[in-house]
Amino acid sequence: MLSEAKYLKGTLSRFSCAYCTPENPYARFACIRGGFVSVLTEDIQQRSAHTIMNTYARLPVSLVRGKGCKLYDAEDREYLDFVAGVAVNALGHGHPDLVTAIARQAQQLIHASNLFYSEPQVRLAEQLVSRSFADKVFFCNSGAEANETALKLARKYSFQKYGPHRHDVICMNNSFHGRTLATLTATGQSKVQHGFAPLPQGFKHADLNDFSSVERLIDDNTAAVMLEPIQGEGGVVVADGSFLKHVQALCRHRDVLLIFDEIQTGMGRTGTLFAYEHYAVRPDIMTLAKGLGGGLPIGACLATDAVAQAFDPGSHGSTFGGNPLACAAALVVLNALMDDNLLERSRTTGAYLHKGLQELQSRIPLIREVRGLGLLQGLALSMEGKPIVESCLARRVLINCTMETVLRFVPPLIVTNDEVDRLLEVLSSVFTTRLESFEHHRRAMPRS
Numbered sequence: 001m002l003s004e005a006k007y008l009k010g011t012l013s014r015f016s017c018a019y020c021t022p023e024n025p026y027a028r029f030a031c032i033r034g035g036f037v038s039v040l041t042e043d044i045q046q047r048s049a050h051t052i053m054n055t056y057a058r059l060p061v062s063l064v065r066g067k068g069c070k071l072y073d074a075e076d077r078e079y080l081d082f083v084a085g086v087a088v089n090a091l092g093h094g095h096p097d098l099v100t101a102i103a104r105q106a107q108q109l110i111h112a113s114n115l116f117y118s119e120p121q122v123r124l125a126e127q128l129v130s131r132s133f134a135d136k137v138f139f140c141n142s143g144a145e146a147n148e149t150a151l152k153l154a155r156k157y158s159f160q161k162y163g164p165h166r167h168d169v170i171c172m173n174n175s176f177h178g179r180t181l182a183t184l185t186a187t188g189q190s191k192v193q194h195g196f197a198p199l200p201q202g203f204k205h206a207d208l209n210d211f212s213s214v215e216r217l218i219d220d221n222t223a224a225v226m227l228e229p230i231q232g233e234g235g236v237v238v239a240d241g242s243f244l245k246h247v248q249a250l251c252r253h254r255d256v257l258l259i260f261d262e263i264q265t266g267m268g269r270t271g272t273l274f275a276y277e278h279y280a281v282r283p284d285i286m287t288l289a290k291g292l293g294g295g296l297p298i299g300a301c302l303a304t305d306a307v308a309q310a311f312d313p314g315s316h317g318s319t320f321g322g323n324p325l326a327c328a329a330a331l332v333v334l335n336a337l338m339d340d341n342l343l344e345r346s347r348t349t350g351a352y353l354h355k356g357l358q359e360l361q362s363r364i365p366l367i368r369e370v371r372g373l374g375l376l377q378g379l380a381l382s383m384e385g386k387p388i389v390e391s392c393l394a395r396r397v398l399i400n401c402t403m404e405t406v407l408r409f410v411p412p413l414i415v416t417n418d419e420v421d422r423l424l425e426v427l428s429s430v431f432t433t434r435l436e437s438f439e440h441h442r443r444a445m446p447r448s
């Protein structure tokens with residue numbers, strides 16, 4: 001068994017443990033450290049290619065454990081994490097309160113289903129409602145499910161009030177709302193839709209920050225307008241306050257529902273609990289996921305009472321949605337955001353990061369624009385972002401690229417200025433090397 005395995009410091013050795021027995025042809029090496037089993041990255045890559053569907057272009061790293069903003073791979077190399085599980089690990093890795101709450105709840109009750117009441121679920125709903133515009137919550141397990149809920153709710157509400165013709169949803173080009181059939185149709189990027197026709201009907205696309213494009217599409221068949229206050233996957237594009245105000249006024253005027261997808265921007269990511277608080281606007285429906293559970297899968301669809309009443313028993317449901325374990329984790333995240341000054345930290349560290357990126361832009365002509373709010377920041381490049389991500393990885397800093405040319409920085413909200421400095425130092429060195437190599441190639445080119 002694992003407990004009998006010996007770990008030889010600095011070496012990876014064969015063990016006779018339950019996992020790496022000779023009968024398991026894949027687990028050639030394993031080591032144990034503080035209860036973690038680590039198998040070499042190369043092994044994991046090969047096994048993954050055999051058994052996992054090929055849907056992700058992964059970086060060649062297998063992460064094993066984490067602490068704060070640091071992650072450690074199977075070879076025990078340390079990485080600085082500016083990805084945070086794609087804007088998920090709001091409290092960083094191994095946050096003691098989160099770990100304790102999850103362990104305690106797991107001992108008590110992990111899951112019982114929505115056939116019964118569950119106190120952690122109610123407590124979480126109360127917290128979300130008391131801190132937002134919303135009156136009611138539906139819990140699910142992911143962002144896509146939260147958006148499916150929002151779309152179903154908007155259609156049901158509009159159906160009941162106006163009849164079956166009123167089912168269209170106006171979404172934005174370059175948006176991202178998920179990978180289910182309805183949410184990928186809502187998503188304004190044809191690359192995620194390719195090959196999945198026939199797509200559900202009733203989705204139209206306008207341009208973010210172009211009010212007239214929304215005005216042109218809205219009509220008596222429109223049930224809702226759906227948008228992200230900052231398009232995260234779409235390249236960190238921030239909505240203008242005046243655009244949102246005009247859209248809200250138009251929606252109110254026509255009794256069309258306004259849905260904010262705050263799956264990436266919510267839970268303190270932009271420096272307020274929800275991004276809509278930056279603007280003098282209020283949606284009718286809002287979706288959350290990612291940071292909500294601090295790493296445990298949980299999604300939520302929040303709505304005003306008037307809208308939420310469109311659902312009744314049987315309208316919608318989820319086996320796992322809002323189970324005690326996920327809700328216990330989300331309660332810790334909310335408490336930490338409100339009580340540990342994390343919103344303030346997201347604002348100030350985010351501003352520090354933004355300023356540092358602007359300074360970098362002033363020196364590096366490959367950077368076109370710095371944009372973002374709080375700790376959702378992006379660097380728009382005049383080159384592909386992938387080689388920069390790979391060079392940062394080689395220097396043990398994890399970042400991410402969206403829309404091919406936009407570097408995205410979404411660290412845990414507990415990130416420090418020192419850690420931001422480290423990121424900036426690595427980016428500076430990576431970009432300088434790139435510039436030197438471009439210059440070298442330019443000089444080496446024969447003049448025509």
Ligand SMILES: Cc1ncc(COP(=O)(O)O)c(C=O)c1O
Binds near residue numbers: 232
């Ligand atoms: C704004 C937004 N909506 C929806 C989703 C989908 O969330 P999930 O992957 O949890 O289904 C994402 C994921 O990146 C997102 O950023």
